[in-house]
Amino acid sequence: MRFPTVGKEAKGAARLLLAALPAVGAVFTALAITGDLVGRMARNHPFAAFGAFGDAALAVFLGGVAAFALPTGSRAERRVLLAGLAALGASLTFGVYAGIRTWSDRTEPSITVTPHGATVAVAVRGTGLRAKDHIVVEVEQLLRRDEIGGPPSWIPGQPLYGASLGPDGSGDVSQTVDLVLPPGDFDDLGARAWVGDEPKACYGRGNTTGCVRVHIPRPAERPQLAVDWETFVRAPRLGIRLRARNLPITPARSMTLRVYGIAPAQPPRTLAEWSLAPDGGGAFDRRLSVVVGHAFTDVCVVASVAQREPTCPAPAGAATVWSELAVPPAQ
Numbered sequence: 001m002r003f004p005t006v007g008k009e010a011k012g013a014a015r016l017l018l019a020a021l022p023a024v025g026a027v028f029t030a031l032a033i034t035g036d037l038v039g040r041m042a043r044n045h046p047f048a049a050f051g052a053f054g055d056a057a058l059a060v061f062l063g064g065v066a067a068f069a070l071p072t073g074s075r076a077e078r079r080v081l082l083a084g085l086a087a088l089g090a091s092l093t094f095g096v097y098a099g100i101r102t103w104s105d106r107t108e109p110s111i112t113v114t115p116h117g118a119t120v121a122v123a124v125r126g127t128g129l130r131a132k133d134h135i136v137v138e139v140e141q142l143l144r145r146d147e148i149g150g151p152p153s154w155i156p157g158q159p160l161y162g163a164s165l166g167p168d169g170s171g172d173v174s175q176t177v178d179l180v181l182p183p184g185d186f187d188d189l190g191a192r193a194w195v196g197d198e199p200k201a202c203y204g205r206g207n208t209t210g211c212v213r214v215h216i217p218r219p220a221e222r223p224q225l226a227v228d229w230e231t232f233v234r235a236p237r238l239g240i241r242l243r244a245r246n247l248p249i250t251p252a253r254s255m256t257l258r259v260y261g262i263a264p265a266q267p268p269r270t271l272a273e274w275s276l277a278p279d280g281g282g283a284f285d286r287r288l289s290v291v292v293g294h295a296f297t298d299v300c301v302v303a304s305v306a307q308r309e310p311t312c313p314a315p316a317g318a319a320t321v322w323s324e325l326a327v328p329p330a331q
Contacts, residue, residue: 041102048098055091059084109135109173109210111193116178120216122161123176124193129167133195137163139179142188142213154188154213181216189214223255223284223303225321229328236292236328242276242303244284255284257303260312261296262324268300268312275308292327300324 042049062084070077109126126135141157160182165173181189192202193210202211224243229236242257255276260268272290292299300312306319314320 041098045098045101048094048101051094052091052098055087055094059088059091062087109193109195111137111191111210111212113139113189113191113212113214115214115216118181120179120181120189120214121176122179122191124165124173126165126167126173126193126195127171129171129173129195131167131171133167135165135173135193135195136198137161137165137175137191137193139189139191142190144188154190156190158182160189187215187217189216222319223305223321225301225303225323227301227323227325229325230289231328236294238290238292238299238301238325240286240288240290240301242284242286242288244278244305255303255305256308256310257288258301258310258312259290260300260302261292262298262300263296269296271299294327294330296327298324298326 062080065080070080107127109124111125112123114121114123122137122139124135124137129135138159139161140159142154143157145153145155147153161177161179163175163177165175167173190213191211192199199211222244226241228239230239238259240257240259242255244255255274255278257272257274257276258270259272261271262268271292272288274288276284276286278284290299300322301324302310302312302314302320302322304310304314304317304320306317307314310320310322312322313324314322
């Protein structure tokens with residue numbers, strides 16, 4: 001390559017240097033580095049980006065000096081032009097390097113968890129993936145572990161969801177999954193997404209990209225007990241409805257239901273007793289009937305998740321409810 005020295009060739013070189021910034025922009029356009037990708041280039045490769053634009057600005061400055069401030073054909077003009085051409089070459093080199101690196105960057109996956117009552121929406125996003133890359137996703141129950149004198153930490157519990165997601169033709173992954181939460185009283189949910197080797201757990205002090213912990217309060221409900229009399233029959237019959245939700249299935253927790261008959265100067269007598277298990281969704285919704293007769297003045301009904309042999313009336317407790325009713329008189 002023959003560098004211009006004097007006269008018309010020198011002025012042409014000066015005009016070339018004045019067009020340095022558009023030249024760098026043309027290089028980025030050829031590499032499809034436009035729009036928000038320029039911002040990514042500045043964030044991910046700041047030194048190369050600074051070199052590209054800084055050297056281009058220097059080339060423009062030197063071109064202006066050679067064109068308007070120095071005598072035509074002078075030795076100073078030649079030196080400034082050579083320095084400007086070197087700055088332009090360095091700018092284009094830095095621009096190509098930063099553009100190719102930005103174009104081949106692989107961003108870390110992101111994951112979000114949005115609770116919706118008994119379900120959660122898990123959204124996974126990833127860009128810049130190669131054809132052989134996969135985003136691995138894990139969603140699991142978290143069990144809180146409090147250490148004396150230390151910060152709380154969480155350990156994995158029941159796994160809820162796992163997937164390996166491949167990219168589309170553009171190297172992107174965008175997937176949203178709705179998960180139904182199992183019954184129970186756990187209230188912390190963890191979700192992780194990564195590419196490559198499995199990272200360390202991130203639910204304590206450590207941290208990894210694509211990790212989220214969500215607090216989902218789902219305490220087990222107290223039993224809901226409703227009783228009334230069926231008086232259209234000859235002998236008084238007690239109708240019982242028992243309901244509850246979010247009872248854990250593993251380990252299984254049963255509901256004890258007892259009906260006591262109460263007569264003056266006599267100890268309570270057990271008229272009926274059940275040990276009931278929740279359905280597959282961790283819920284109770286039972287209707288039962290007990291014939292009482294007129295041998296008792298009152299009946300007491302108690303339901304408890306915590307006690308196998310509850311008394312009635314029962315002491316106050318979060319897992320025990322009771323109701324006492326007078327037996328209707330004979331018709």
